[in-house]
Amino acid sequence: MKHTIDNIRDAIYGLEAEVEIEGKKKVPAINLDNGATTPPFKAVMEDISQKLLLYGSIGRGKGQKSQITSDIYTKGYETVKKFVGADTDDYTVFYVNSTTDGMNKLASALIKSTSDIVVSTRMEHHANDLPWRERANVYYVDVKEDGRLDIGQYDSLLRKFGGKVKYVTVTAASNVTGYVNDVHAIAEIAHKYGAKIIVDGAQIIAHRKFSMIGKNPAENIDFFVFSAHKMYSPFGGGAVVGLKDMLTGQEYDPEPWIHNNSIIRHIPCFYGGGMVDSVLDDDVIYTKTHEVFEAGSPNYPGVAGMLKAMEILTEVGFDNIEAHEQKLLERAIKGLSEIPNVILYGDSIKYDDRVGTVAFNIDSIFNTIVADSLAKKRAIAVRDRAFCAHPYVRRLTNVIQANTDNACGREAPEGMVRASFGIYTNEADIDALIETVKLIEQSKVDIDKTSLEYTSNMPNDRG
Numbered sequence: 426m427k428h429t430i431d432n433i434r435d436a437i438y439g440l441e442a443e444v445e446i447e448g449k450k451k452v453p454a455i456n457l458d459n460g461a462t463t464p465p466f467k468a469v470m471e472d473i474s475q476k477l478l479l480y481g482s483i484g485r486g487k488g489q490k491s492q493i494t495s496d497i498y499t500k501g502y503e504t505v506k507k508f509v510g511a512d513t514d515d516y517t518v519f520y521v522n523s524t525t526d527g528m529n530k531l532a533s534a535l536i537k538s539t540s541d542i543v544v545s546t547r548m549e550h551h552a553n554d555l556p557w558r559e560r561a562n563v564y565y566v567d568v569k570e571d572g573r574l575d576i577g578q579y580d581s582l583l584r585k586f587g588g589k590v591k592y593v594t595v596t597a598a599s600n601v602t603g604y605v606n607d608v609h610a611i612a613e614i615a616h617k618y619g620a621k622i623i624v625d626g627a628q629i630i631a632h633r634k635f636s637m638i639g640k641n642p643a644e645n646i647d648f649f650v651f652s653a654h655k656m657y658s659p660f661g662g663g664a665v666v667g668l669k670d671m672l673t674g675q676e677y678d679p680e681p682w683i684h685n686n687s688i689i690r691h692i693p694c695f696y697g698g699g700m701v702d703s704v705l706d707d708d709v710i711y712t713k714t715h716e717v718f719e720a721g722s723p724n725y726p727g728v729a730g731m732l733k734a735m736e737i738l739t740e741v742g743f744d745n746i747e748a749h750e751q752k753l754l755e756r757a758i759k760g761l762s763e764i765p766n767v768i769l770y771g772d773s774i775k776y777d778d779r780v781g782t783v784a785f786n787i788d789s790i791f792n793t794i795v796a797d798s799l800a801k802k803r804a805i806a807v808r809d810r811a812f813c814a815h816p817y818v819r820r821l822t823n824v825i826q827a828n829t830d831n832a833c834g835r836e837a838p839e840g841m842v843r844a845s846f847g848i849y850t851n852e853a854d855i856d857a858l859i860e861t862v863k864l865i866e867q868s869k870v871d872i873d874k875t876s877l878e879y880t881s882n883m884p885n886d887r888g
């Protein structure tokens with residue numbers, strides 16, 4: 426079966442699975458939480474189970490199964506490069522478990538001193554903020570009132586540091602508003618001032634065609650990181666694609682350095698098997714290839730599933746995915762904006778620079794209650810709270826910087842509800858969301874009474 430945008434619902438594993446809602450009724454779950462994670466493609470499940478018939482150890486055995494497995498795993502590096510438009514000799518790839526894993530490994534590899542300057546943004550997911558904050562000296566480009574990145578700030582910020590900024594790190598698309606950033610334009614400014622650019626690809630990878638190569642070399646992206654579980658292969662894969670010269674061939678720096686009372690070593694970040702040329706009694710010769718970042722036994726199902734998902738997304742075509750998402754976005758924005766007391770975040774008039782994500786609140790109903798009611802009334806899964814993007818969510822909701830003793834997203838007004846679409850989301854899913862939000866808004870008084878119960882004792886805010 427050729428996968429197309431019209432038949433893609435048949436290609437999703439578990440779409441018909443039912444869950445219990447109020448009144449003990451069982452209905453198929455509606456997943457509008459694809460920004461957090463996506464269900465697997467059936468073809469990914471089938472492909473993994475086929476490949477596991479011939480599963481063997483990677484890069485360390487001489488058996489036939491080991492050779493076959495190693496071959497698929499190794500050829501995958503080129504598939505990944507091609508998928509992100511980086512199939513030139515300038516780039517290398519290493520597999521990771523997720524964007525968080527990749528960003529931490531990258532930060533560990535690239536940052537050499539706490540005085541290294543990194544320019545990030547106030548739109549970032551914590552995964553592309555904290556790994557830099559904890560190791561380097563980070564300055565931030567802010568967002569405008571409509572939530573878009575204020576790209577105009579880059580030039581003056583980079584100029585101010587007179588060529589001392591080492592890295593500019595930015596998300597390709599926001600996990601809150603879905604805004605797509607013009608990372609190639611940002612790359613050009615970064616390069617003008619001698620900085621390298623790192624792009625968080627978590628929210629773009631399954632939504633828009635992404636190429637690390639720009640219209641001219643100055644626009645090229647230097648490092649790109651993404652997770653496979655956000656692209657219909659939830660088995661823990663992901664990759665870092667980056668400049669080969671900067672990631673490999675470096676001498677291991679034996680001098681650890683101390684920051685916040687912990688000992689940090691530069692390159693790489695994990696140590697173990699598969700990353701050395703030789704270990705002597707009192708010395709180690711680390712390999713000077715991308716394998717230095719892949720210590721230990723690799724996650725083969727994670728990699729194999731990711732490669733298959735790339736094949737299917739390519740078959741469906743990113744132009745079709747984008748057009749489909751735009752139609753859903755239009756329907757969702759229109760429907761939700763007509764409901765009294767619904768506050769939408771992000772531009773509701775011009776949204777062609779947004780992937781399929783809507784963030785909203787119902788005035789005076791706590792976001793967790795709205796999310797919980799959507800699940801209970803109609804089995805609609807959405808996200809609540811601050812989506813691990815606290816600084817951005819605070820700005821969008823006009824919440825003053827919270828007392829840090831009370832952090833972890835527990836400040837009641839700081840948050841919103843997010844519905845994020847997948848390739849398989851359809852108009853009926855959007856209509857169910859709109860109808861149920863309407864219902865919740867209408868029963869506001871009853872729901873409000875339970876507010877206190879919900880806001881105490883809440884777990885940490887995640888992804």
Ligand SMILES: Cc1ncc(COP(=O)(O)O)c(C=O)c1O
Pocket residue numbers: 460461523524525526550552553596598599600625627628652654888
């Ligand atoms: C923009 C963005 N970056 C990074 C991450 C972290 O991804 P992961 O949880 O796969 O490490 C997320 C997760 O939601 C995200 O939305």
